[in-house]
Amino acid sequence: MQSALEAFLSDRNRPTPFLVLDPAVVARRYAELTQAFPGAEILYAVKACPHPAVLRVLVDAGAGFDAASPAEVASCVEAGADPARICAGNPVRGAAATAACHAAGVRRFVTDSVEDLDELAVHAPGAEVLVRVLVDDTGSATPFFGKFGATPAVATELLRGCGSRGLVATGVTFHAGSQQTRPATYSAGAATAVAVATEAGVQRPVLDIGGGLPVAYRSAVPAWAEFAAAVAGHDVRLVVEPGRALVAxxxxxxxxxxxxxxxxxxxxxxxxxxxxxxxxxxxxxxxxxxxxxxxxxxxxxxxxxxxxxxxxxxxxxxxxxxxxxxxxxxxxxxxxxxxxxxxxxxxxxxxxxxxxxxxxxxxxxxxxxxxxx
Missing domain, CATH: 2.40.37.10 (Lyase, Ornithine Decarboxylase; Chain A, domain 1)
Incomplete structure (x- = not known):
């Protein structure tokens, strides 16, 4: 437990319930994550904890952001984030949200359907597009399988369809499930994603391995370096989207x-x-x-x-x-x-x-x- 948290909690008269945060811990976890994933771009998953103090400390540390809505984009910008370092990662935004994110300066978007790809062409012209591919999420505490992600065959076609719509196909993303404790699941997901990008003809693609990195709650979990090793060996531009791992x-x-x-x-x-x-x-x-x-x-x-x-x-x-x-x-x-x-x-x-x-x-x-x- 960190001393700033303990000092705050020493006041037993404060009404409960409440959450108390120590942004210095977030900064330390960010530094440790960048060491575990050298050269990777880190996009903080805002939904995990969107408190302004957390966003500000991550802006100062050099993080980018994964935002799920125009409101999250606005919170990041207000905290000092460059919109160019924000990715609109929710593939079910809707046309109005896509337009609002684009108007705010966001140029990176995640998609997983032809319907959304068509909306991006209209409401975010020229955007850089990552296609989310469906992967196995065995080993996660909260599986995501089914709601998001295109099958590899569909993901390949979505990437191929970007150019004709005036969009830029930059790579592939996936999510291995929240509180994922199996590095092998990331390894398999990365292999699937890279195969999709290769099949679609994307040169040196972005490989965004999403979030899900685990926290040791009451049981030990593998070190972050083990997850980094699991996705190494590909000629890609690596992106990681931690949420829980930075703020829990x-x-x-x-x-x-x-x-x-x-x-x-x-x-x-x-x-x-x-x-x-x-x-x-x-x-x-x-x-x-x-x-x-x-x-x-x-x-x-x-x-x-x-x-x-x-x-x-x-x-x-x-x-x-x-x-x-x-x-x-x-x-x-x-x-x-x-x-x-x-x-x-x-x-x-x-x-x-x-x-x-x-x-x-x-x-x-x-x-x-x-x-x-």
């Missing part, structure tokens, strides 16, 4: 315990109800895909198994029923429970008011004053 460890989501209940006849474990659940930033606990490290501030001693649930009047608002968690037997209502590595896909996923609960507040931890040397 920069955030802590602090909650308070509303109730600790025994539920005879229902479950032998205690049920712990928090004041944040799936609708207040913990959407990635759906299907228990992401298992955040959890700690209880100010409680120690023996622990016991628990079910962890959110505060809303919704039967689906249960965070962990199958995944084993143990919390102190002394846990009581009012205690703070911190979910660590929560900087990614929390505040950006939170409801704007389901059941009357407010959106998740976000704070930025003040940076420690530099000491004279």
């Amino acid at each position: 460890e920069a955030g802590v989501l602090r909650t308070s315990v509303l109730r600790v209940s025994r539920r005879p006849g229902v479950d032998h474990r205690r049920w712990v109800y928090l004041d944040a659940g799936r609708y207040q930033g913990l959407a990635e606990t759906e299907n228990e895909a992401i298992d955040y490290p959890v700690r209880v501030a100010g409680r120690d001693g023996p622990t016991g198994p628990v079910v962890i649930a959110g505060p809303t009047c919704d039967g689906d608002d249960v965070l962990y029923r199958r995944t084993p968690y143990a919390l102190p037997l002394s846990l009581r209502a009012g205690d703070h429970v911190d979910l660590l590595h929560a900087g990614a896909y929390t505040a950006s996923y939170a409801s704007v008011g389901f059941n009357g609960f407010a959106p998740l507040p976000v704070h930025v931890a003040p940076q420690p004053s530099s000491r004279a040397t």
Whole structure:
């Protein structure tokens, strides 16, 4: 845990729930990623955490951005990003969004259908186009298979169709699924993508391997260098689109315990109800895909198994029923429970008011004053 986060969390009187971010952690993770992928262009996936402080620190570090909407493009530009370093990566934008991104200065677009390619020709003339190809996503916590991506044969035809529409075919992209823990899945995806570009006649193509790089929540994951090695060996211009990998460890989501209940006849474990659940930033606990490290501030001693649930009047608002968690037997209502590595896909996923609960507040931890040397 970083000292700036700990200093902020030492104030036990701040109302919960909230997310606190340390942008310095983001800057460090970016530097580490550029070392793992030397020579690659890094485009931060804005959807993971679009907070202005995060965007600004990445602009200063030299990152580009993967934006899914005109609003995300505008946020990046406001933070100081050059539109030329922004890629409109959502292939289901719609014509109005395509036109708005182009008007803002974006010239790189991802597509996966002939319908979108036709819209790009009209609303983003002369744009550089990456075609998203469908690949296997075995090993990911949240598979993406099916919604996005063209089959290799269709992707090849889309690349070939760019020139006649006044567009520039630059290469191929894919996504191996979120929280992807198998470097071999990236290797296979890269081979498929390069084969498509070669078949379409694209010389030294852009190979955009998307995001999905994993974070060590409660289990170890391969080092980023292993993923870099898995996609090496191709004559390409490499692009990586990390989201979670850069911001997860920069955030802590602090909650308070509303109730600790025994539920005879229902479950032998205690049920712990928090004041944040799936609708207040913990959407990635759906299907228990992401298992955040959890700690209880100010409680120690023996622990016991628990079910962890959110505060809303919704039967689906249960965070962990199958995944084993143990919390102190002394846990009581009012205690703070911190979910660590929560900087990614929390505040950006939170409801704007389901059941009357407010959106998740976000704070930025003040940076420690530099000491004279």
